[in-house]
Amino acid sequence: MRESKYMLETPISYRKDYGQFFTPSSIAHLMAQWVIQDDPETVLDPAFGLGVFYDKTIKTNSSQHLQFTGYEIDENILAYLNYDENKANLTIINSDYLEADIGPFDGIICNPPYMRFQKFLKRHDVLPKLERQIGKKLVGYSNIASVFLVKALNELNVNGSLAFIMPFAFFNTGYGKGIKKSLLENHLLKQIIIFSNEKDIFPDATTTVCVLLCKKDGKEGCIKITQIKADDEINKVSNISDFYQRKINSSDLPYNKKWTPIILSIFTEQEIPDGFCKLSLYGAFTRGIATGANDFFR
Numbered sequence: 001m002r003e004s005k006y007m008l009e010t011p012i013s014y015r016k017d018y019g020q021f022f023t024p025s026s027i028a029h030l031m032a033q034w035v036i037q038d039d040p041e042t043v044l045d046p047a048f049g050l051g052v053f054y055d056k057t058i059k060t061n062s063s064q065h066l067q068f069t070g071y072e073i074d075e076n077i078l079a080y081l082n083y084d085e086n087k088a089n090l091t092i093i094n095s096d097y098l099e100a101d102i103g104p105f106d107g108i109i110c111n112p113p114y115m116r117f118q119k120f121l122k123r124h125d126v127l128p129k130l131e132r133q134i135g136k137k138l139v140g141y142s143n144i145a146s147v148f149l150v151k152a153l154n155e156l157n158v159n160g161s162l163a164f165i166m167p168f169a170f171f172n173t174g175y176g177k178g179i180k181k182s183l184l185e186n187h188l189l190k191q192i193i194i195f196s197n198e199k200d201i202f203p204d205a206t207t208t209v210c211v212l213l214c215k216k217d218g219k220e221g222c223i224k225i226t227q228i229k230a231d232d233e234i235n236k237v238s239n240i241s242d243f244y245q246r247k248i249n250s251s252d253l254p255y256n257k258k259w260t261p262i263i264l265s266i267f268t269e270q271e272i273p274d275g276f277c278k279l280s281l282y283g284a285f286t287r288g289i290a291t292g293a294n295d296f297f298r
């Protein structure tokens with residue numbers, strides 16, 4: 001595979017500098033399913049790498065009219081693509097996505113580079129332009145992945161679908177609040193996928209990640225939460241939007257609270273059977289005298 005050859009021949013320090021960590025094929029397939037659900041004509045991958053999303057999108061969608069655009073800043077990685085045929089449905093742009101003035105697209109699919117924004121040397125030129133494009137101040141954004149997300153959401157067509165891998169920690173950060181607010185207020189966020197045995201599924205990732213599935217349909221509704229436990233479970237999923245364990249009201253995900261504990265608690269809490277409720281609904285319980293050897297409660 002292209003990934004193994006590339007990783008073998010490229011020092012880890014180089015890959016880190018560009019945030020080059022690859023999406024496992026099974027996850028890319030799920031994300032592609034989401035993005036092509038409405039038969040898009042244009043799909044963007046802002047961080048193309050070795051093109052796993054292009055491969056999956058084209059394989060999953062038989063449509064002749066789909067045009068796929070990939071942005072990739074590193075010309076070295078592109079040299080590994082060696083596509084054997086001329087791909088009429090693919091345009092690869094070897095340039096910085098954050099500087100691009102593009103869109104809108106019907107579908108956007110991305111595993112953005114994760115690196116501290118402070119390490120991104122051109123940030124002083126890029127940020128003001130980006131802020132003008134999206135009409136918002138991007139204050140305190142410490143990870144480049146979130147800047148990719150904000151820009152991509154802005155480039156998504158009405159009714160378009162977006163699938164994005166994000167560091168799970170982004171749900172708890174200060175700068176994440178504004179993004180979460182916008183995801184909820186605009187009814188963009190439809191499903192969150194988390195992974196319980198992440199190292200098995202993402203052996204290459206340096207941070208805990210999740211997948212966000214969004215759709216710009218303006219429709220209000222619950223947010224589906226999916227927990228994936230193993231790689232072989234993924235292969236059985238025929239439609240990712242039907243595969244979830246819980247639905248959560250957007251009002252139960254306040255934008256100004258940390259989301260990680262809220263989402264994780266869903267999977268540690270027992271499901272309440274119909275006709276039952278929590279005792280805490282009726283009152284609080286405090287512990288009485290603790291005597292140690294307590295015959296009364298035997």
Ligand SMILES: C[S@@+](CC[C@H](N)C(=O)[O-])C[C@H]1O[C@@H](n2cnc3c(N)ncnc32)[C@H](O)[C@@H]1O
Nearest residue numbers: 018021022023047048049072073096097111113
């Ligand atoms: C996390 S990798 C994802 C690669 C591939 N899409 C995948 O999912 O396996 C991110 C890719 O984005 C590229 N990249 C980093 N900064 C970029 C930028 N500012 N504009 C475009 N591409 C960038 C990296 O070189 C790397 O190939």
